[in-house]
Amino acid sequence: MVLLKDDEKMVIQNKKWWHEAIGYQIYPKSFQDTNNDGIGDIPGMIEHLDDLSDLGINVIWISPINLSPMVDHGYDISDYLQIDPSFGTNEEFERLIQEAEKRGIKVLMDLVINHTSSQHEWFKRAMADLDSKYADYYVIREGRGEEPPNNWRSMFGGSAWEKIPGTNKYYLHLFTVDQPDLNWENPELRQELYEIIEFWLTKGLAGFRVDAISHIKKIYDEENLPSDGPDGLVTVWENYRDALGIGEFLGELRDRVFSKQDILTIAEMDVVDPEKWEEYFGDNGYFSSIFDFYHTAYSIQGKEFANDSEKFIEFLKPLVYKKQELANDRVFFTNFIENHDLPRSLNRFIPKEEIGFHSASVLGMFYFFMRGIPVIYQGQEIGMVDYPKETIDGYIDLATHNNYQDYLLNGLSETEALAQINIENRENSRTPMQWNSQTNAGFTKGTPWFAVNPTYHGLNYQQQKEDPHSLLSFYKEMIQLRKNPIYKELLVYGRAVPGFVEASGVVTYQRKLEKQTISALCNLTNQTIAVDYDAKFEVLLNNYAELDCKTGQLTLLPYQGVILEETSSVNGK
Numbered sequence: 001m002v003l004l005k006d007d008e009k010m011v012i013q014n015k016k017w018w019h020e021a022i023g024y025q026i027y028p029k030s031f032q033d034t035n036n037d038g039i040g041d042i043p044g045m046i047e048h049l050d051d052l053s054d055l056g057i058n059v060i061w062i063s064p065i066n067l068s069p070m071v072d073h074g075y076d077i078s079d080y081l082q083i084d085p086s087f088g089t090n091e092e093f094e095r096l097i098q099e100a101e102k103r104g105i106k107v108l109m110d111l112v113i114n115h116t117s118s119q120h121e122w123f124k125r126a127m128a129d130l131d132s133k134y135a136d137y138y139v140i141r142e143g144r145g146e147e148p149p150n151n152w153r154s155m156f157g158g159s160a161w162e163k164i165p166g167t168n169k170y171y172l173h174l175f176t177v178d179q180p181d182l183n184w185e186n187p188e189l190r191q192e193l194y195e196i197i198e199f200w201l202t203k204g205l206a207g208f209r210v211d212a213i214s215h216i217k218k219i220y221d222e223e224n225l226p227s228d229g230p231d232g233l234v235t236v237w238e239n240y241r242d243a244l245g246i247g248e249f250l251g252e253l254r255d256r257v258f259s260k261q262d263i264l265t266i267a268e269m270d271v272v273d274p275e276k277w278e279e280y281f282g283d284n285g286y287f288s289s290i291f292d293f294y295h296t297a298y299s300i301q302g303k304e305f306a307n308d309s310e311k312f313i314e315f316l317k318p319l320v321y322k323k324q325e326l327a328n329d330r331v332f333f334t335n336f337i338e339n340h341d342l343p344r345s346l347n348r349f350i351p352k353e354e355i356g357f358h359s360a361s362v363l364g365m366f367y368f369f370m371r372g373i374p375v376i377y378q379g380q381e382i383g384m385v386d387y388p389k390e391t392i393d394g395y396i397d398l399a400t401h402n403n404y405q406d407y408l409l410n411g412l413s414e415t416e417a418l419a420q421i422n423i424e425n426r427e428n429s430r431t432p433m434q435w436n437s438q439t440n441a442g443f444t445k446g447t448p449w450f451a452v453n454p455t456y457h458g459l460n461y462q463q464q465k466e467d468p469h470s471l472l473s474f475y476k477e478m479i480q481l482r483k484n485p486i487y488k489e490l491l492v493y494g495r496a497v498p499g500f501v502e503a504s505g506v507v508t509y510q511r512k513l514e515k516q517t518i519s520a521l522c523n524l525t526n527q528t529i530a531v532d533y534d535a536k537f538e539v540l541l542n543n544y545a546e547l548d549c550k551t552g553q554l555t556l557l558p559y560q561g562v563i564l565e566e567t568s569s570v571n572g573k
């Protein structure tokens, strides 16, 4: 236990290994192919462990690698106990865990237990015999006349119900039609899931990223509700996202499996009411941590922001600041700016013509020193960008195609719909990793499953590895600072004081622990901005060679970010 002192109160924090986690997300299909089938694989991950260790991260989260027909690229699991052969074997996965461990890296799997694939044995048996026990593993309801049981909309578009051939029954799928939702009301099903989790924990896993877990509780509507779109369907979040009663399931999951081992569990969950944070996260919560989604719905390319970085940052600031303030002494958020469901952060935060080393590095500084676990998504560390397509056929993802159809249904022309999809689709971040300037960016010698972004000639890992001034090198410096024994305790446990000085377009926060204070000032605009800063300091990190400062003021260049250690605090205190 460590005693944390602050001005008002003493806070006791149980130390956990994962408080010091610096994470890296691997999207396996696009990481590194080694057998030239065009699909990234486990040997490819093993091949790059030295690079990851060189980067400095200590936890990897791997998007699903279990057996899957890949309708949703692995988020549709047909056998939880098998590794999909396109990725490798169970033995290779165990070898990955061991090889990672040798380098001080722990491995998290993706736990997809809201739904299975329609090719899962349970579902096949359920469909073959609706009176079998497996039918009750899924959410199956009688249709109303010729209509589905109700008019819920799937999160990936269209009705959330699919008719079971030869019957008037339907099964529920909140995601694609090939991802039937599991019936968590059934204790036998829950027991099966716990055994699966235990199976993987015995292989030496350090924990899980827990997929779509806020959807496991459903409050069923017996009839149609008023529609909210031209498709006649309705999205009723309160009935299937963090729905009333979900705590019963989450509590059991914690008590029966998660809490028995010293693991890290990060929930993919948004909109949990701050009043419930302690119930959900932390020492006594259902999970260790949660991804903080405050920013993910917005893009600088949105009409409301019109590529105006100052306006965009000023809009986001109160959201960021509020979460950081509320999280102090309470929960460890998992902070991130990219994942496999989002366009690249540079395209979402920075106007296109301003994307470059300074904007990319300051964007990293903006979230990396906040209180919580920082996670980097593959390719973010070299500044990979979106790859817009010329026709909708350039995309594979079903959700992307459904969204496109929805836009057409809502009256957009094909050109308008494609333009919108290019900005917001989640496959933007799924292009193969750009390792070097050779064929297919060194990702594969075969035909890549998804087109490589042609930017790789000038933007790749190898080039940046050799350049001490590259974004990759800057990420390494950020990680080294977080791990530096002099600052580690402060950067892990120190309180966050967001917005300690006000300047439009500039994100500022401090981290404080006992007598130590570190200040982050990140100018996320293309303007030179003077900021009041009345303290003596040392520069710990700067994405420019110089810092212009005179008494009481710092002048930040366009997209300049600095991390300063105060040697005497603001107001001389």
Ligand code: GLC
Pocket: 072, 075, 076, 112, 175, 211, 212, 268, 340, 341
């Ligand atoms: C999560 C995943 C997403 C997937 C969905 C269904 O949101 O991040 O990629 O499609 O769950 O499993």
Ligand code: CA
Pocket: 033, 034, 035, 036, 037, 038, 039, 040, 041, 086
């Ligand atoms: Ca392969």
